[in-house]
Amino acid sequence: MAQPDILGQPGQGGPVPAGHRPGAGGARLRRRLRSLGGILLSLALTLLGLLLVTFVIGRIMPIDPVLKVVGERATQAQYDAAYQVMGLDKPIWQQFLRYMAEVLRGDFGRSISTGHAVAQDLLRVFPATLELAMLGTLIGVCVGVPLGVIAAARRGGWLDQIARVVALVGYSMPIFWLGLMGLLLFYGILGWVGGPGRQGIIHDGMVPTVTGLILVDSLMAGDWAAFRDAFSHIVLPASLLGYFSLAYISRMTRSFMLEQLSAEYVVTARVKGLSERRVIWTHAFRNILVPLITVIALSFGSLLEGSVLTEIVFSWPGIGQYITKALLAGDMNAVLGGTVVIGTCFVALNLLSDILYRLLDPRAR
Amino acid sequence: MTPLLSVQNLRVGFPTRSGLFQAVRGVSFDLGRERLGVVGESGSGKSMTGRAILGLVRPPGRVTADRLDLDGEPILNLPESRMRRLRGARISMVMQDPKFSLNPVMTVGRQIAEGYRLHTGTSRAQARAKALEMLAAVQIHDPERVFDAYPHEVSGGMGQRVMIAMMLAPDPQVLIADEPTSALDVSVRNEVLRILDRLVSARGMGLIFISHDLNLVAQFCDRVLIMYAGRVVEELPARDLHAAKHPYTQGLLDSLPRLDRPVERLATLQRQAGWRDAPEEGTP
Amino acid sequence: MTEMTTRAWLLSDAPQTRRQARLGALYQGWLTFRANRLAMVGLAILVLLVLVAAFAPWIAPQNPFAQDLAQRLQPPSASHWLGTDALGRDILSRLIHGSRVTLFIVGTVALIAPVIGLFVGTVAGFAGGWVDQVLMRITDIFLAFPKLILALAFVAALGPGIGNAVLALAVTSWPPYARLARAETLTIRRADYIAAARLQGAGPLRLLIGHVWPLCVSSLIVRAALDMAGIILSAAGLGFLGLGAQPPMPEWGAMISDGRSYILDFWWVAAMPGLAIFVVSLAFNLLGDGLRDVLDPKEGPR
Numbered sequence: 016m017a018q019p020d021i022l023g024q025p026g027q028g029g030p031v032p033a034g035h036r037p038g039a040g041g042a043r044l045r046r047r048l049r050s051l052g053g054i055l056l057s058l059a060l061t062l063l064g065l066l067l068v069t070f071v072i073g074r075i076m077p078i079d080p081v082l083k084v085v086g087e088r089a090t091q092a093q094y095d096a097a098y099q100v101m102g103l104d105k106p107i108w109q110q111f112l113r114y115m116a117e118v119l120r121g122d123f124g125r126s127i128s129t130g131h132a133v134a135q136d137l138l139r140v141f142p143a144t145l146e147l148a149m150l151g152t153l154i155g156v157c158v159g160v161p162l163g164v165i166a167a168a169r170r171g172g173w174l175d176q177i178a179r180v181v182a183l184v185g186y187s188m189p190i191f192w193l194g195l196m197g198l199l200l201f202y203g204i205l206g207w208v209g210g211p212g213r214q215g216i217i218h219d220g221m222v223p224t225v226t227g228l229i230l231v232d233s234l235m236a237g238d239w240a241a242f243r244d245a246f247s248h249i250v251l252p253a254s255l256l257g258y259f260s261l262a263y264i265s266r267m268t269r270s271f272m273l274e275q276l277s278a279e280y281v282v283t284a285r286v287k288g289l290s291e292r293r294v295i296w297t298h299a300f301r302n303i304l305v306p307l308i309t310v311i312a313l314s315f316g317s318l319l320e321g322s323v324l325t326e327i328v329f330s331w332p333g334i335g336q337y338i339t340k341a342l343l344a345g346d347m348n349a350v351l352g353g354t355v356v357i358g359t360c361f362v363a364l365n366l367l368s369d370i371l372y373r374l375l376d377p378r379a380r
Numbered sequence: 381m382t383p384l385l386s387v388q389n390l391r392v393g394f395p396t397r398s399g400l401f402q403a404v405r406g407v408s409f410d411l412g413r414e415r416l417g418v419v420g421e422s423g424s425g426k427s428m429t430g431r432a433i434l435g436l437v438r439p440p441g442r443v444t445a446d447r448l449d450l451d452g453e454p455i456l457n458l459p460e461s462r463m464r465r466l467r468g469a470r471i472s473m474v475m476q477d478p479k480f481s482l483n484p485v486m487t488v489g490r491q492i493a494e495g496y497r498l499h500t501g502t503s504r505a506q507a508r509a510k511a512l513e514m515l516a517a518v519q520i521h522d523p524e525r526v527f528d529a530y531p532h533e534v535s536g537g538m539g540q541r542v543m544i545a546m547m548l549a550p551d552p553q554v555l556i557a558d559e560p561t562s563a564l565d566v567s568v569r570n571e572v573l574r575i576l577d578r579l580v581s582a583r584g585m586g587l588i589f590i591s592h593d594l595n596l597v598a599q600f601c602d603r604v605l606i607m608y609a610g611r612v613v614e615e616l617p618a619r620d621l622h623a624a625k626h627p628y629t630q631g632l633l634d635s636l637p638r639l640d641r642p643v644e645r646l647a648t649l650q651r652q653a654g655w656r657d658a659p660e661e662g663t664p
Numbered sequence: 665m666t667e668m669t670t671r672a673w674l675l676s677d678a679p680q681t682r683r684q685a686r687l688g689a690l691y692q693g694w695l696t697f698r699a700n701r702l703a704m705v706g707l708a709i710l711v712l713l714v715l716v717a718a719f720a721p722w723i724a725p726q727n728p729f730a731q732d733l734a735q736r737l738q739p740p741s742a743s744h745w746l747g748t749d750a751l752g753r754d755i756l757s758r759l760i761h762g763s764r765v766t767l768f769i770v771g772t773v774a775l776i777a778p779v780i781g782l783f784v785g786t787v788a789g790f791a792g793g794w795v796d797q798v799l800m801r802i803t804d805i806f807l808a809f810p811k812l813i814l815a816l817a818f819v820a821a822l823g824p825g826i827g828n829a830v831l832a833l834a835v836t837s838w839p840p841y842a843r844l845a846r847a848e849t850l851t852i853r854r855a856d857y858i859a860a861a862r863l864q865g866a867g868p869l870r871l872l873i874g875h876v877w878p879l880c881v882s883s884l885i886v887r888a889a890l891d892m893a894g895i896i897l898s899a900a901g902l903g904f905l906g907l908g909a910q911p912p913m914p915e916w917g918a919m920i921s922d923g924r925s926y927i928l929d930f931w932w933v934a935a936m937p938g939l940a941i942f943v944v945s946l947a948f949n950l951l952g953d954g955l956r957d958v959l960d961p962k963e964g965p966r
Contacts, residue, residue: 057804064805068814072821183953187946189897191904192920192938195927203928279480285436286475286547287495288468291460301485320810324901328924338813339905342820354817357810365808377485377530 123352142227144333150253155260163268185262194328209247211330388447417601477563478539482531489527514545537568703954709947758914776834781841789849
């Protein structure tokens with residue numbers, strides 16, 4: 016599923032008017048505040064839309080939420096009481112306001128499958144997903160960016176061909192299937208990596224939770240055995256996500272670089288007698304940094320999403336597995352809570368790349 | 381005295397699906413400490429000639445020549461590493477539009493200092509001093525401020541002056557100016573030209589001035605090459621331009637409006653296929 | 665002889681009619697496309713897939729639903745080329761019948777999503793003003809959602825099943841089309857012939873349907889071709905999670921899910937359907953790449 020659309024149109028933040036000169040401090044500050052206001056407004060609207068969609072989904076579902084709470088054998092009086100407590104007798108817009116207020120307070124209701132508050136569950140499972148997605152993105156960036164840059168610089172060369180094949184296969188491979196095959200080969204046959212799950216049984220729960228990222232926590236505790244164990248478990252799923260991430264990142268990097276390398280300022284740099292390495296990395300590459308950040312943010316978001324399937328394959332106790340299990344159990348509070356959290360992450364990532372764009376591109380300052 | 385630049389039978393070709401496309405087909409000229417104008421329509425190969433001299437034709441494009449000497453040394457198809465030492469240091473180029481030819485995410489000062497430092501190996505502080513000196517030389521009144529500005533923060537005319545400062549900082553012997561004023565407002569054109577002219581003459585450089593503007597070239601240059609379809613059809617001193625013999629040059633001249641000889645209707649430029657292959661006039 | 669002249673007519677530098685020019689451009693594109701060997705491979709695979717789906721009952725060696733518990737989890741052999749699954753069903757036959765499911769899902773989503781997008785995008789672009797603002801804001805909200813998660817939530821609400829899976833995928837994949845259609849509309853709207861048609865008294869609806877839509881369609885089709893592989897993977901993902909086609913329907917994603925528990929001992933049960941998904945979505949990607957090379961030569965290798 017690592018095939019995100021390019022949602023955040025890089026450069027859409029708009030170039031600064033031509034008359035902009037350094038020193039026009041007051042006007043610049045005002046403009047920056049206004050654009051910040053615009054971002055915040057669109058952020059608020061998007062979050063509102065997110066809640067509206069999850070609210071609607073929660074209402075159209077065929078499961079009776081009251082029945083789920085009071086149980087099948089409740090009397091009519093009990094049922095009606097619960098119906099009122101849940102506010103279902105109120106007009107629909109009041110129900111939405113109530114839902115919004117609850118979510119804003121971090122209250123997603125109670126999960127019927129785990130018995131805990133959904134928010135509490137999410138706090139527990141989210142770091143596992145985050146750890147996986149971060150490591151995957153790290154791999155994707157460290158391999159994908161150089162690969163894309165070199166593929167563009169040596170367009171048509173053998174590395175470009177390899178990069179093309181790598182990306183094509185990545186775009187065409189069902190991630191869950193590749194995960195299964197990876198497990199079969201590296202765990203089942205070769206025995207190089209740990210099996211499904213996040214930790215082996217002996218290390219499970221032995222490391223005190225600080226950040227929730229087991230790799231970090233075990234290092235902080237100085238528990239090398241636990242670290243090695245956690246690493247052997249995460250390396251396969253993270254490489255898998257990293258592969259899909261690098262397929263996308265290398266493709267976008269290549270395309271951005273090709274565009275820059277045909278720009279006139281690259282000729283200028285060559286006229287100056289700069290080495291090709293300098294032309295590529297100091298001149299062209301610096302120009303793609305900003306759109307690249309958007310791509311990396313998008314790819315990170317899509318890994319959070321792609322983790323749903325990966326987590327199922329690797330029995331990884333993250334948010335993807337949580338949502339899927341809740342789904343199959345008809346546990347709507349948990350599903351919608353998870354959806355809101357991942358959706359919010361997406362929105363936050365868009366916001367982050369928007370802010371970084373404004374900070375890093377001199378034309379947007 | 382050997383010419384600064386000597387070009388004999390220069391050819392540039394690009395393979396296409398329908399065979400080899402020849403962008404430049406046998407151009408020859410010598411350049412001394414002078415201002416040589418190269419005039420032609422777009423697609424006549426004048427820009428490609430400039431890029432070929434600098435060794436900037438990328439594969440699959442191919443450059444051949446009987447001779448391509450810079451100050452008596454052959455520079456045709458030199459290994460890239462040796463060519464890099466010449467480029468910028470001894471032969472340089474100013475391009476058309478500073479909006480595109482300056483790197484948008486690097487400050488003007490860094491871009492000027494970069495090439496200078498590379499070729500002279502000086503310290504950062506010295507390069508900065510040189511860049512400021514060059515900015516002052518192209519008559520920018522507030523060099524310190526412009527040094528730290530980004531290209532989008534300077535006007536077109538100022539951008540082109542920055543470009544000139546950048547290209548002249550390492551003191552090259554030959555400068556190729558590829559339509560350096562076409563993207564500028566008419567009001568700042570003359571100023572930029574004057575600055576360019578003064579710097580080039582003061583340093584005793586050779587200048588190749590590529591343009592489609594016949595009048596401008598006639599005023600500004602010592603000598604003019606007229607190019608058509610990748611070859612030089614006529615070469616003559618700029619002051620004798622009105623006495624051009626080749627029908628193409630005459631056609632170019634006739635298609636320009638003139639205050640002293642108004643006509644009812646400007647002539648349309650007529651082209652003949654035969655000119656593509658006709659032997660060049662004015663060159664041996 | 666006619667062959668030659670037709671070719672010459674198509675490749676003429678100076679087309680005499682608009683139709684000749686258009687056909688000539690198409691032919692040029694086809695020549696470029698044909699030169700791309702990988703794209704031709706993709707096209708061949710897809711033609712094969714359509715044929716297999718069309719003639720599935722005749723091609724499949726066995727009934728895809730027939731269980732034979734004595735023959736369960738057999739490795740690939742002469743009688744079962746790709747082996748059998750946990751219920752003793754022939755995997756090859758299930759794959760062949762599954763191609764129909766795959767084509768159905770991809771075809772329907774690729775039909776619905778661009779139509780929604782076309783409608784929203786052109787109306788937004790053509791009407792402008794607050795209509796544009798509202799529609800594009802809605803589009804942005806859908807774009808800000810993680811696609812698969814949203815599809816999951818939809819299927820959860822509507823109940824699992826192939827129809828709902830298609831619906832969920834369509835609902836989550838229209839926004840990019842809307843953006844594209846709006847961008848096209850904005851350029852078309854300013855064209856002179858639109859002004860001319862308006863002067864002749866054409867109403868907005870007529871302009872939209874008669875002039876704007878036909879011009880948007882081609883770019884939407886290309887975009888849809890590029891999206892096909894993604895749709896296949898998403899659909900297979902839903903099937904894998906048990907939210908798409910329900911058993912015993914031979915959907916490829918669900919078949920992988922069936923084989924998951926036996927992966928370490930009976931690898932072929934999960935491996936075969938995955939290979940099928942991979943080959944088909946690779947074919948769509950190759951085809952899409954080829955199409956893009958024809959339309960936008962800047963991106964591909966030289």
